[in-house]
Amino acid sequence: MPRRSRDPDGDARALTPFGRRVRALRAARGLQLKHMAAHLGVSSAYLSALERGERGRPTFTLVQGTIQYFGVIWDEADELQRLAELSDPAPRIPAAGCGPDAVLLANRLAREIDGLGEARIAACLAILDGDDPSAGAVRDLDGSTRSRSNLDPPPAEDAPSDPEHN
Numbered sequence: 001m002p003r004r005s006r007d008p009d010g011d012a013r014a015l016t017p018f019g020r021r022v023r024a025l026r027a028a029r030g031l032q033l034k035h036m037a038a039h040l041g042v043s044s045a046y047l048s049a050l051e052r053g054e055r056g057r058p059t060f061t062l063v064q065g066t067i068q069y070f071g072v073i074w075d076e077a078d079e080l081q082r083l084a085e086l087s088d089p090a091p092r093i094p095a096a097g098c099g100p101d102a103v104l105l106a107n108r109l110a111r112e113i114d115g116l117g118e119a120r121i122a123a124c125l126a127i128l129d130g131d132d133p134s135a136g137a138v139r140d141l142d143g144s145t146r147s148r149s150n151l152d153p154p155p156a157e158d159a160p161s162d163p164e165h166n
Helices: 017-029 033-040 044-052 060-070 074-085 100-115 117-128
Strands: 137-139 145-147
Touching (some): 017 033, 017 044, 017 060, 017 074
């Protein structure tokens, strides 16, 4: 059985936005998950599952404990709170009353999100952020930007469409 990577960015697709930021903070400070879990009064298994999105969104109390654990203030504390709010692993999109196209979008997104790939997801996020999705950089949930060149390439324009998804 292959050993799991201890790289804080390893298997980043499995992390929630809050989990990714917490792992990055721990890695930058050389801290271990088990020590953080003990400080917060939760098991390391629970904290790991929370980071990976296998548990619900972190509670206000857990987020405040995390902020205190890392000793962050102001903008960084606000960022952790915002990322926690955006880390529900099973979000619901209430589209009733938004019109038929919004209902279609919500249902297609729920059904097809796992097949979109990083580039298309980044383009959707850029649209929601008011950015130009064709620009050379994309914004992560934490507000940082990164080059599109390290994302998967967009599909060919002349690819045949799937009538089931149209």
